Amino acid sequence: MSSPAVTTKSASDALLEVRSLGISAGGTTLVSDVALQLRRGERVGLIGASGSGKSLTCMAIAGLLPEGLRTTGEVTLDGETGNLLQATERSLARIRGARTGMVFQEPMTALNPTMRIGPQVAEAMRQHGVGKAEARRRTQELLAAVDLPEPATIARAYPHQLSGGQRQRVVLSIALANGPDLLICDEPTTALDVTVQAKVLELIESRLEASGAALLFVSHDLAVVAQVCDRVAVMYQGRIVEQGSVLEVLADPQHEHTRQLIRNADLGGGGR
Amino acid sequence: MTTSLEKAPTGPAPTHDGRRIGPLVYIGGGIVVLVAIVGVISFFWTPYDPGFTDTSLAKAGPGVGGHLLGTDRLGRDIASLLMAGARTTLYVGIVAVGIAALVGTPLGILAAMVPRRWSEFLMRGTDIMLAFPALLLALMFAAIWGGGITTSMLAIGIASIPSFIRVVRAGALVVLAQDYIPAARVAGRRPFAIAWTHVLPNVLGLVIVQASVSYAIAILAEAGLSYLGFGAGLTTASWGLMLQESQVTLGTDPLITVWPAAAIALAVVGFNLLGDGLRDRFDPRLAGR
Numbered sequence: 001m002s003s004p005a006v007t008t009k010s011a012s013d014a015l016l017e018v019r020s021l022g023i024s025a026g027g028t029t030l031v032s033d034v035a036l037q038l039r040r041g042e043r044v045g046l047i048g049a050s051g052s053g054k055s056l057t058c059m060a061i062a063g064l065l066p067e068g069l070r071t072t073g074e075v076t077l078d079g080e081t082g083n084l085l086q087a088t089e090r091s092l093a094r095i096r097g098a099r100t101g102m103v104f105q106e107p108m109t110a111l112n113p114t115m116r117i118g119p120q121v122a123e124a125m126r127q128h129g130v131g132k133a134e135a136r137r138r139t140q141e142l143l144a145a146v147d148l149p150e151p152a153t154i155a156r157a158y159p160h161q162l163s164g165g166q167r168q169r170v171v172l173s174i175a176l177a178n179g180p181d182l183l184i185c186d187e188p189t190t191a192l193d194v195t196v197q198a199k200v201l202e203l204i205e206s207r208l209e210a211s212g213a214a215l216l217f218v219s220h221d222l223a224v225v226a227q228v229c230d231r232v233a234v235m236y237q238g239r240i241v242e243q244g245s246v247l248e249v250l251a252d253p254q255h256e257h258t259r260q261l262i263r264n265a266d267l268g269g270g271g272r
Numbered sequence: 273m274t275t276s277l278e279k280a281p282t283g284p285a286p287t288h289d290g291r292r293i294g295p296l297v298y299i300g301g302g303i304v305v306l307v308a309i310v311g312v313i314s315f316f317w318t319p320y321d322p323g324f325t326d327t328s329l330a331k332a333g334p335g336v337g338g339h340l341l342g343t344d345r346l347g348r349d350i351a352s353l354l355m356a357g358a359r360t361t362l363y364v365g366i367v368a369v370g371i372a373a374l375v376g377t378p379l380g381i382l383a384a385m386v387p388r389r390w391s392e393f394l395m396r397g398t399d400i401m402l403a404f405p406a407l408l409l410a411l412m413f414a415a416i417w418g419g420g421i422t423t424s425m426l427a428i429g430i431a432s433i434p435s436f437i438r439v440v441r442a443g444a445l446v447v448l449a450q451d452y453i454p455a456a457r458v459a460g461r462r463p464f465a466i467a468w469t470h471v472l473p474n475v476l477g478l479v480i481v482q483a484s485v486s487y488a489i490a491i492l493a494e495a496g497l498s499y500l501g502f503g504a505g506l507t508t509a510s511w512g513l514m515l516q517e518s519q520v521t522l523g524t525d526p527l528i529t530v531w532p533a534a535a536i537a538l539a540v541v542g543f544n545l546l547g548d549g550l551r552d553r554f555d556p557r558l559a560g561r
Contacts, residue, residue: 004460049336062458063457064454064457064458067387068386068388080319089462089463090462093457093460093461094460095460096457096458096459096460097461101459102454102455102457102458104451104454104455105451106451108452109451109452110450110452111449111452111455112450112452112456112469112470112473112474113474114473114474114476115470115473117468120452123456123459123461123469124459124460127459127461128460128461136393141346171455174455174459175458177459184458
């Protein structure tokens with residue numbers, strides 16, 4: 001399952017670098033001292049129970065933290081973009097979309113109900129300087145690439161006409177529209193039922209293989225992370241308590257919380 | 273139309289389905305359309321010239337001398353006056369609500385999107401405006417610039433801005449909490465583009481509802497101002513003005529008062545019904561009913 005990443009382990013290969021990230025609200029520390037590194041094409045899972053700070057970490061990386069949260073530390077993309085935590089909305093806008101894509105948890109609310117699918121997919125490309133006709137053509141390709149039947153029909157549909165799985169495919173196609181270096185998935189399959197979940201996961205894997213993008217995959221489900229990721233970081237109470245290759249962590253968990261997660265996970269489909 | 277690839281959607285059913293437009297909308301809409309048609313027809317045709325006075329036939333009862341609803345104390349045809357008054361009502365309403373919607377909607381979206389200290393500033397300003405009675409504002413305007421239709425439209429419009437800001441901001445906050453907003457931000461969309469393509473279309477339903485309700489209020493306010501003598505000038509046909517003029521004859525010929533009163537009530541009820549009916553359809557708080 002783990003793909004041999006096309007990488008040499010030089011430092012310049014680092015795509016995403018998170019150093020001593022801390023997030024606090026008022027006097028309460030929500031996330032502290034998070035360090036994370038993603039190389040090009042690498043797939044890293046971030047797991048933990050709800051409230052462990054994994055979603056916040058992921059929001060901080062995407063620059064989507066809600067107002068009123070204070071951040072410390074440093075997030076750099078590709079070593080050259082400066083600290084994203086301090087970046088203005090204006091400079092973030094240039095980096096986002098072109099360099100990163102994001103898939104959200106809830107496919108029901110991830111698409112604008114008043115816009116047809118086609119323009120929503122094209123929007124991301126138009127923003128980054130792709131012409132109208134070109135964007136329309138590539139929209140069809142993207143929709144076909146995420147295994148949506150009859151892309152031309154889908155492009156003309158409104159979100160409420162699609163099923164949850166279909167919508168999540170559309171969201172994925174939007175995230176991948178500009179060929180990003182980093183795909184962030186925040187519990188992308190939690191809201192889907194099991195059969196659809198498996199299909200969407202397969203699709204994420206195959207699209208990553210095709211594009212060579214790195215993946216940051218946030219989930220509370222160890223089984224899902226084990227299927228998709230090379231490396232995994234376990235978060236507990238706002239800290240990363242364990243980090244390593246999926247095989248290592250699963251075979252020899254060091255932290256009590258990791259053991260707990262493994263006990264609760266449904267690995268390999270056997271028992272509970 | 274969808275080619276069902278997988279199982280049925282897993283989340284709750286989309287709120288747009290299952291919520292139908294009720295009979296209220298049709299009744300309210302029907303009244304509104306009727307008033308509008310009458311107003312438009314009055315441009316081309318009225319049974320009599322609404323300004324034509326015939327003192328020999330003053331205070332005629334309905335049907336007398338070919339006057340469908342009778343005449344007022346100056347012998348003007350009441351039906352013709354009502355038709356021309358509908359025109360004034362619609363005109364004042366459209367401009368006043370237009371001002372309120374065009375100013376209030378962007379400000380409401382702005383209040384939802386800017387950092388909290390700015391939105392606090394905006395919303396407290398809104399509260400202050402809301403605490404200021406519309407009629408008082410209109411009287412103040414009339415005192416400064418003199419009465420008239422333009423002054424009343426402006427005053428009614430400005431007084432209706434705060435309610436638009438509040439309603440739109442509340443709706444925009446709901447929209448902004450949806451995942452497609454951060455999705456657009458991740459895609460690199462700038463705040464203005466997000467407001468225009470994602471927030472505005474999704475609060476438009478609320479704007480329409482608010483416009484309909486505000487319209488009813490504007491009709492009442494215009495009638496009230498005209499009644500007080502600060503609205504339409506004496507040469508303009510206005511329902512409020514008709515009420516005021518009929519005061520003298522209220523004791524002897526109450527019917528002359530009843531007609532404009534009924535017209536005002538009908539139009540207000542029409543817009544209110546339309547607004548309420550549309551609210552059932554659009555208000556997110558009523559979702560899932």
